[in-house]
Amino acid sequence: MRKSLKWLPVFMLIWMSMQVAQAQQRIQTPEQFLGYKLGEQFTFHSRVLDYVNYLASQAPKRIKLQEYGKTYEGRPLVLAYVASEENLPRLEEIRGNNLKLAGVQQGQVQGNQPAIVWLSYNIHGNESVSTEAVMQVLYELANPANTQTQNWLKNTVVILDPCVNPDGRERYVQWYKQAAAQGGNAMPYAWEHNEPWPGGRPNHYYFDLNRDWAWQTQIESKQRLAVYNNWLPQVHADFHEMGVEAPYYFSPAAKPFHESITPWQRQFQNTIGDYNRSYFDKNNWLYFTRESFDLFYPSYGDTWPTFNGAIGMTYEQGGSGRAGLAIKTQSGDTLTLTDRIAHHVAASMATMQATSEKADQIKQEFRKYYENNLNKPGGNYKAFVVKANGNGAGNVKALTDYLDRQQIQYGYAGKNTSGRGFNYSTGKEESVKVGEKDLVISMYQPKSTLVKVLFEPNAALEDSLTYDITSWAMPYAFGVQAYAMKKKLEPQNKQQAAATIATPTIEKPYAYLVRWNSLQDLKFLTELMKQGVKVRMAEKAFETDKQQYAAGTLIITRTGNEKLGDKFDSIVRDLAKKQTIDLAATATGFVSSGADFGSGSVRYLKMPKVALMTGEGVSPYAFGEVWHYFEQQINYPVTAINTTYFKNVPLHEFDVLILPSGAYSKVLDEQTLEQVKSWVKSGGKLIAMESAAAFLVGKKDFDLKKKEADKAEEEKAKDKKEENPYQYLKTYGDREREALAEEVQGSVFRVNLDKSHPLAFGYGDTYFALIRSSNTFEYLKEGWNVGVLKKNNYTTGFVGSAIKEKLQDALILGAQPMGDGQVIYMADNPLFRGFWHSGKLMFGNAVFVVGQ
Numbered sequence: 001m002r003k004s005l006k007w008l009p010v011f012m013l014i015w016m017s018m019q020v021a022q023a024q025q026r027i028q029t030p031e032q033f034l035g036y037k038l039g040e041q042f043t044f045h046s047r048v049l050d051y052v053n054y055l056a057s058q059a060p061k062r063i064k065l066q067e068y069g070k071t072y073e074g075r076p077l078v079l080a081y082v083a084s085e086e087n088l089p090r091l092e093e094i095r096g097n098n099l100k101l102a103g104v105q106q107g108q109v110q111g112n113q114p115a116i117v118w119l120s121y122n123i124h125g126n127e128s129v130s131t132e133a134v135m136q137v138l139y140e141l142a143n144p145a146n147t148q149t150q151n152w153l154k155n156t157v158v159i160l161d162p163c164v165n166p167d168g169r170e171r172y173v174q175w176y177k178q179a180a181a182q183g184g185n186a187m188p189y190a191w192e193h194n195e196p197w198p199g200g201r202p203n204h205y206y207f208d209l210n211r212d213w214a215w216q217t218q219i220e221s222k223q224r225l226a227v228y229n230n231w232l233p234q235v236h237a238d239f240h241e242m243g244v245e246a247p248y249y250f251s252p253a254a255k256p257f258h259e260s261i262t263p264w265q266r267q268f269q270n271t272i273g274d275y276n277r278s279y280f281d282k283n284n285w286l287y288f289t290r291e292s293f294d295l296f297y298p299s300y301g302d303t304w305p306t307f308n309g310a311i312g313m314t315y316e317q318g319g320s321g322r323a324g325l326a327i328k329t330q331s332g333d334t335l336t337l338t339d340r341i342a343h344h345v346a347a348s349m350a351t352m353q354a355t356s357e358k359a360d361q362i363k364q365e366f367r368k369y370y371e372n373n374l375n376k377p378g379g380n381y382k383a384f385v386v387k388a389n390g391n392g393a394g395n396v397k398a399l400t401d402y403l404d405r406q407q408i409q410y411g412y413a414g415k416n417t418s419g420r421g422f423n424y425s426t427g428k429e430e431s432v433k434v435g436e437k438d439l440v441i442s443m444y445q446p447k448s449t450l451v452k453v454l455f456e457p458n459a460a461l462e463d464s465l466t467y468d469i470t471s472w473a474m475p476y477a478f479g480v481q482a483y484a485m486k487k488k489l490e491p492q493n494k495q496q497a498a499a500t501i502a503t504p505t506i507e508k509p510y511a512y513l514v515r516w517n518s519l520q521d522l523k524f525l526t527e528l529m530k531q532g533v534k535v536r537m538a539e540k541a542f543e544t545d546k547q548q549y550a551a552g553t554l555i556i557t558r559t560g561n562e563k564l565g566d567k568f569d570s571i572v573r574d575l576a577k578k579q580t581i582d583l584a585a586t587a588t589g590f591v592s593s594g595a596d597f598g599s600g601s602v603r604y605l606k607m608p609k610v611a612l613m614t615g616e617g618v619s620p621y622a623f624g625e626v627w628h629y630f631e632q633q634i635n636y637p638v639t640a641i642n643t644t645y646f647k648n649v650p651l652h653e654f655d656v657l658i659l660p661s662g663a664y665s666k667v668l669d670e671q672t673l674e675q676v677k678s679w680v681k682s683g684g685k686l687i688a689m690e691s692a693a694a695f696l697v698g699k700k701d702f703d704l705k706k707k708e709a710d711k712a713e714e715e716k717a718k719d720k721k722e723e724n725p726y727q728y729l730k731t732y733g734d735r736e737r738e739a740l741a742e743e744v745q746g747s748v749f750r751v752n753l754d755k756s757h758p759l760a761f762g763y764g765d766t767y768f769a770l771i772r773s774s775n776t777f778e779y780l781k782e783g784w785n786v787g788v789l790k791k792n793n794y795t796t797g798f799v800g801s802a803i804k805e806k807l808q809d810a811l812i813l814g815a816q817p818m819g820d821g822q823v824i825y826m827a828d829n830p831l832f833r834g835f836w837h838s839g840k841l842m843f844g845n846a847v848f849v850v851g852q
Helices: 002-026 030-034 045-058 088-101 129-142 147-152 166-179 219-229 263-282 337-357 359-375 393-406 448-455 474-478 519-530 567-578 620-633 670-681 691-695 711-723 732-742 837-848
Strands: 063-070 076-082 115-121 156-161 235-242 254-257 311-318 326-328 334-336 383-386 417-423 428-434 439-442 482-485 511-514 536-538 542-544 547-549 554-557 584-586 602-604 610-614 639-642 656-659 685-689 747-753 766-771 784-789 794-796 810-818 821-826
Touching: 030 045, 030 129, 045 063, 045 076, 045 129, 045 166, 063 088, 063 129, 063 219, 076 129, 076 219, 088 359, 115 129, 115 337, 115 359, 129 156, 129 235, 129 337, 147 337, 156 337, 219 393, 235 337, 263 311, 263 337, 263 359, 311 337, 334 337, 337 359, 359 448, 393 439, 393 474, 393 519, 393 837, 428 482, 439 448, 448 474, 474 766, 474 837, 511 567, 519 554, 519 567, 519 837, 610 620, 620 837, 670 685, 670 810, 670 821, 685 691, 685 837, 747 810, 766 837, 821 837
Parallel strands: 115 156, 115 235, 235 311, 610 639, 610 656, 656 685, 685 821
Antiparallel strands: 063 076, 076 156, 326 334, 383 439, 383 482, 417 428, 417 482, 511 554, 511 584, 536 554, 536 602, 542 547, 747 766, 747 784, 747 794, 784 810, 810 821
């Protein structure tokens, strides 16, 4: 008896080890679960989530899932949190501790605090390999037999987003499965390697989500980054693909680095690069570093996390939507989906290993980063002031909503003070009087680095060879009067005094009046139209009841709305309250100056039927920006018409036709363009944007002409060249840099406006535009030059030396009468990426006001 008891613990150990082994066998690999090896085919998003859910069910003590939202098409957005068995129950405590390290929450860190790494996969839908790879990564983290990953989890919480862009991914995967030969055809000419328009890269509205991190215009970004801000991980990696002929890219990044990136962040990029090199060198895989992918533009998946205190990285695998299951490269090799998966898995492992093994240093530097933000913020400016007066209330509200999404702290001055500051409107240092109701954003806060990056008037560019736009300052983007102050200025009131939205005191007025200043006012107009309320607009300034009203003021008279009966007042008042609109009322149609409400210069605004060109030849992004504007920003119906059948569409059914940027030579052939012109002459309105406007240059009846360089200056330059015998001795290695001389890389210019024209209603004498196109046009000879660039209108951003002259005395916004209709030319896209808020009212003017 004593002998059997002695051996019982041994039997128990054997039994327990058998149970563990059986449990390990129960966790199926991706191949066992899916029924095929990773790399043999693409996996639908729903099946990826099935496997993620399966792993969570099999490892409930190590994996927790969170559905953080849905896409525009209704697909779930999911995060997987992976931690040790000791740490998973503490997730909320760990999250809170991390925010305490950042100074976002008050208090002391409790208990052992792991480092936090966040891995984002498949933000570009047709860069689909990373979502295939994440299944293997998550399996390795869930598998208790993988002692390496289990050791990493002792020091690290891993947050994985298996698919940031499910709508784009499904667009690609659905098409590829239909187009691919059985088993895949590696010939690059095969159908499966040539994606149709619009491609799977963007989301539902054809926005590039990897350019939306800072702007958060899309539902996926808003939902994801609300969660991100509640964690603030120390390390973030974003997984991508690039051209077929490229190998693999990992950190360190290329220049230019934004000056706000700290020496530690640069150094640890190198450290993670070293970990990646060890994996890739071991397998003899090709890779490159320090090229192409810079850290300047603030809205990428590497830069935005970096400006929030993380070590942010981009990983790029050769392949993308062209590669499919396998593709022959120029070297004669075959790049397979299996290879691509292996590379992304290795980079994921290297990132987690580096984070775990350097966790203490990472946490220490993370805390130091935020302590500096709170106590020693960088840059010349210590506060930013947005004036309460002189700005449309809707523009300021849009800005504060944006700051809330970014979790940037702000308040109100609370008292009158003064100092010197940079005036964004004039571009000069001036004396500034700060009023008690002015908005104040102090640099002494946890998010001060992000504040600096978003508000700095001139972002320092160490190298002009950069990947994206070079200017984005928020006061220009939101169209607000603002100052950058050099002295410390803390808001006295964290919240503005109770809203003072004007409400009418007259119970049943002759007319309601609404000033026209912002997108908010346009949304109010469109809601009125949809509810059948007839609205008029003043073409000239006027005064009534001792109040001044500018041109563009909405006049909502009782006359013309009789059929609404008693509903008229409740509809107008309720919609004004919903949109937080200052609503005035008057008991008379007589004005003390200007035109009475029955004047011919007070125009009825017809509810327009709007058509929007889409399809092959149209830029998907440009189309998506307009589509999103109508459906998500102003909630107004728009009909998208595909280029494949456009010539058969009865245009008389529409009032407005919008041509986003694109190539129109095929769809608007000579005959079809004549049909469009006939429609315009009969009263239609054509809005041509960027390269769509350029397409109309020189066409019969269109007054638009391309702007050429000054002939005298060209002759001088030619003479100088002829005098220089070495003019053709160019350096091959400088070819990319020399090409920049002809480029303008997203730079801000002051556009002079004819504010008397309806296209400019709601604006003053100037408007700050984000110019990205080198297409420049001469002033219209027959029509209205509403927005022009004069000499010295450059404000900030990179402009190539050879293009500077073309961007002087050039047309940006024009309106040409044609018969009974209008053609509106927009050399600048005021809806670019959905974040240039100050241009949105102008686009609304083009659609709803001009020609009415």
